[in-house]
Amino acid sequence: MGHRIYVDEQLTPAEFDETVDYNILSALDRAKIESDSHCRAGFCGTCRVTLLRGQVSYPGGVPLGYVREGEILPCCCVPTSDIEIRTY
Numbered sequence: 790m791g792h793r794i795y796v797d798e799q800l801t802p803a804e805f806d807e808t809v810d811y812n813i814l815s816a817l818d819r820a821k822i823e824s825d826s827h828c829r830a831g832f833c834g835t836c837r838v839t840l841l842r843g844q845v846s847y848p849g850g851v852p853l854g855y856v857r858e859g860e861i862l863p864c865c866c867v868p869t870s871d872i873e874i875r876t877y
């Protein structure tokens with residue numbers, strides 16, 4: 790079973806489907822939810838968002854891109870619960 794990804798104030802969440810999504814960013818792309826990105830590999834930090842609720846993991850290990858406390862890099866992590874993120 791997938792997890793829901795709530796984004797900003799949007800009422801309809803994106804669905805993370807582990808059979809087709811390899812990270813949170815790909816689930817947002819599939820749901821046609823716009824989000825910033827550049828390298829898509831955990832280096833540049835462009836995709837940084839605030840994790841308001843829930844948990845994620847980084848299957849490829851801790852990324853090099855800079856994040857502050859409470860932020861995540863959706864291009865290289867997956868949700869391990871339903872999550873809520875803020876993109877601004």
Ligand code: FES
Binds near residue numbers: 827833834837864865
């Ligand atoms: S897009 Fe570069 S770190 Fe996510």
